[in-house]
Amino acid sequence: MSLVLNKSMEHPATSSRAATPPPAAAWTLPGIGLLKGLAVTATNMIQSYYRKDRMTTVQYPEERATISPNFRNFPFLAYDGADAMAGLRCTACLICENECPPKCIYIVLDRDENGKSLKRPKVFDIDVSVCMNCGICAEVCPFDSIYMDGEYELSTTDRFEGLLFNKQRLARSTDYHAQLRPLEAAEVAARRKADEDKKLAAQAAKEAKAKADKAAKEQAAAQESELS
Amino acid sequence: MPELDEDQLLHVSLGPQHPSTHGVFRMNVLLDGETVVSLKPVFGYLHRNHEKIAEGITYLSSMPFTDRLDYICPLTNNWAYAQAVEKLAGIEVPERAEYIRVITAELTRLINHSAFVGFFLGDMGAWGSALMYAFREREKILDLFEDLTGARMMSNYMRFGGCRNDLPDGWAAKASVLVNEFPRFLDELENLVTGNEILIARTQNIGALPKEALINGGITGPMLRAAGVAYDIRKVEPYGIYDRFKFRIPLGTTGDCYDRLMIRLLELRESLAILRQALDQLPEGAYIHPKAKIRNFKPPVGEAYARIESPKGELGFYLISDGSAKPFRYRIRPPSFINLTLLEDMCLGLDLADVVLILGSIDIVLGEVDR
Numbered sequence: 001m002s003l004v005l006n007k008s009m010e011h012p013a014t015s016s017r018a019a020t021p022p023p024a025a026a027w028t029l030p031g032i033g034l035l036k037g038l039a040v041t042a043t044n045m046i047q048s049y050y051r052k053d054r055m056t057t058v059q060y061p062e063e064r065a066t067i068s069p070n071f072r073n074f075p076f077l078a079y080d081g082a083d084a085m086a087g088l089r090c091t092a093c094l095i096c097e098n099e100c101p102p103k104c105i106y107i108v109l110d111r112d113e114n115g116k117s118l119k120r121p122k123v124f125d126i127d128v129s130v131c132m133n134c135g136i137c138a139e140v141c142p143f144d145s146i147y148m149d150g151e152y153e154l155s156t157t158d159r160f161e162g163l164l165f166n167k168q169r170l171a172r173s174t175d176y177h178a179q180l181r182p183l184e185a186a187e188v189a190a191r192r193k194a195d196e197d198k199k200l201a202a203q204a205a206k207e208a209k210a211k212a213d214k215a216a217k218e219q220a221a222a223q224e225s226e227l228s
Numbered sequence: 229m230p231e232l233d234e235d236q237l238l239h240v241s242l243g244p245q246h247p248s249t250h251g252v253f254r255m256n257v258l259l260d261g262e263t264v265v266s267l268k269p270v271f272g273y274l275h276r277n278h279e280k281i282a283e284g285i286t287y288l289s290s291m292p293f294t295d296r297l298d299y300i301c302p303l304t305n306n307w308a309y310a311q312a313v314e315k316l317a318g319i320e321v322p323e324r325a326e327y328i329r330v331i332t333a334e335l336t337r338l339i340n341h342s343a344f345v346g347f348f349l350g351d352m353g354a355w356g357s358a359l360m361y362a363f364r365e366r367e368k369i370l371d372l373f374e375d376l377t378g379a380r381m382m383s384n385y386m387r388f389g390g391c392r393n394d395l396p397d398g399w400a401a402k403a404s405v406l407v408n409e410f411p412r413f414l415d416e417l418e419n420l421v422t423g424n425e426i427l428i429a430r431t432q433n434i435g436a437l438p439k440e441a442l443i444n445g446g447i448t449g450p451m452l453r454a455a456g457v458a459y460d461i462r463k464v465e466p467y468g469i470y471d472r473f474k475f476r477i478p479l480g481t482t483g484d485c486y487d488r489l490m491i492r493l494l495e496l497r498e499s500l501a502i503l504r505q506a507l508d509q510l511p512e513g514a515y516i517h518p519k520a521k522i523r524n525f526k527p528p529v530g531e532a533y534a535r536i537e538s539p540k541g542e543l544g545f546y547l548i549s550d551g552s553a554k555p556f557r558y559r560i561r562p563p564s565f566i567n568l569t570l571l572e573d574m575c576l577g578l579d580l581a582d583v584v585l586i587l588g589s590i591d592i593v594l595g596e597v598d599r
């Protein structure tokens with residue numbers, strides 16, 4: 001009935017038998033172990049009055065702990081330019097809504113009167129009482145639109161409306177992003193600029209090609225008319 | 229054993245809200261005087277339907293939920309899940325990412341085992357000191373995690389094919405400093421607990437079971453090794469790059485509560501050895517496979533089981549893919565839950581106060597037990 005590990009499972013390197021308690025033969029004064037422990041506690045207590053690394057309590061809110069620049073909390077929506085609602089980068093592609101693990105993002109695509117997509121969100125709500133600060137939305141967004149914020153003093157007395165952030169509440173300028181996470185923002189800005197440049201270059205090339213084609217056609221037509 | 233008089237037995241419901249049950253866990257204990265006659269564990273108070281939810285969302289979306297299984301050790305949970313998906317989809321992990329994974333996993337083990345010592349002493353009635361010292365050190369590691377992953381506990385850091393981001397500037401140096409300073413804390417901790425006569429009297433010869441019973445029960449991790457069975461997945465089935473490091477697996481002899489405590493203290497030293505080697509050898513390179521997909525990830529049809537040695541034992545993920553973006557089946561083998569199954573056998577015939585101690589020595593986290 002009983003299954004015992006066979007020898008091959010005993011890896012050669014697994015040979016340490018140090019975990020046995022101190023041998024009973026080594027007689028010590030009863031209570032020495034206890035006193036040793038008490039010495040540790042006493043040292044800690046005394047050191048906690050003068051040693052910096054033992055004074056670990058931060059007296060919030062008078063004092064604040066330094067927070068890592070990578071700390072993430074809730075998402076925000078980035079916008080370019082001065083007008084937050086016009087400059088939102090979000091195209092309402094719904095990728096983040098689908099990937100969000102607790103499904104706390106709610107997006108409605110804005111359409112014009114003919115039903116054509118305007119590629120921007122009419123509604124963009126995040127229920128931050130459900131959001132689990134995972135950062136997946138920021139990771140999957142292909143349009144550099146959603147990023148993680150580091151703001152943490154968000155308590156409110158209204159747990160329904162107060163914790164449902166709409167797009168006005170979520171919008172933050174790209175400058176804010178650059179201030180919050182300079183490295184990430186610089187990388188994004190550089191990539192966007194490169195994309196933009198590429199697009200402009202492609203357009204310029206296209207225009208140049210069209211021009212050349214046109215010139216070539218005109219030349220051909222001129223030659224033809226000359227021949228006839 | 230004489231016939232027990234039903235009327236003389238005392239029925240005690242320990243928990244679910246009780247500080248010594250490490251969460252919301254209940255034990256229906258039948259006592260004859262102070263002696264345990266039967267013990268029935270009741271769990272499920274923290275059930276969140278994690279497995280079923282995971283079958284309705286994409287593979288990536290489950291990653292942050294795995295943080296919340298064993299919430300003391302989110303990074304090892306991440307690793308186990310990432311490994312299962314990598315096996316399923318056949319994704320390679322770059323060298324640097326493997327090193328980062330080992331470093332974060334061993335730091336997690338430091339957190340878990342030192343906090344374990346604190347909680348265990350709390351269960352014995354020495355509430356406070358040891359736990360506060362352990363948490364003071366844990367805070368330093370959590371600061372490192374916050375710097376790296378963006379969150380202290382809910383890291384959501386591993387990705388299929390690597391890690392989410394690279395180490396920030398100076399992180400490895402900070403980690404080295406921590407690793408070099410940690411032994412001082414360990415000396416302190418060992419001075420505090422190991423020789424203590426009260427602790428020895430309360431823990432030795434308590435809760436031991438024969439090796440065969442533990443193996444039959446599927447017990448893994450420090451619980452099993454305390455009984456002297458050399459079974460550590462990092463050695464018997466090395467995953468990641470564990471075969472590159474030199475470290476030893478501490479073994480106990482009797483498997484009682486004292487051995488379980490000592491095993492953890494010794495494993496802390498071995499984890500430090502691994503950390504030192506890994507931080508020394510940390511190579512440059514990519515932290516995630518360049519072809520790893522974040523959006524629209526669909527592994528091929530198939531199934532995979534991957535396991536790691538989490539601080540609590542064998543943590544495994546079993547996945548079946550039907551080729552879509554969501555797993556067809558998602559199953560976890562949680563070490564806390566399976567280690568808990570022999571609780572009654574360990575407690576029979578002992579005092580009620582020992583039950584709390586034995587439960588503590590198993591080192592459970594209810595987030596993982598109930599899922």
Ligand code: SF4
Nearest residue numbers: 090091093094096141
């Ligand atoms: S935030 Fe990004 S991913 Fe989400 S809908 Fe807008 S553009 Fe798409």
Ligand code: SF4
Nearest residue numbers: 100131132134135137
């Ligand atoms: S951070 Fe995570 S939970 Fe919160 S909105 Fe983004 S994807 Fe959803």
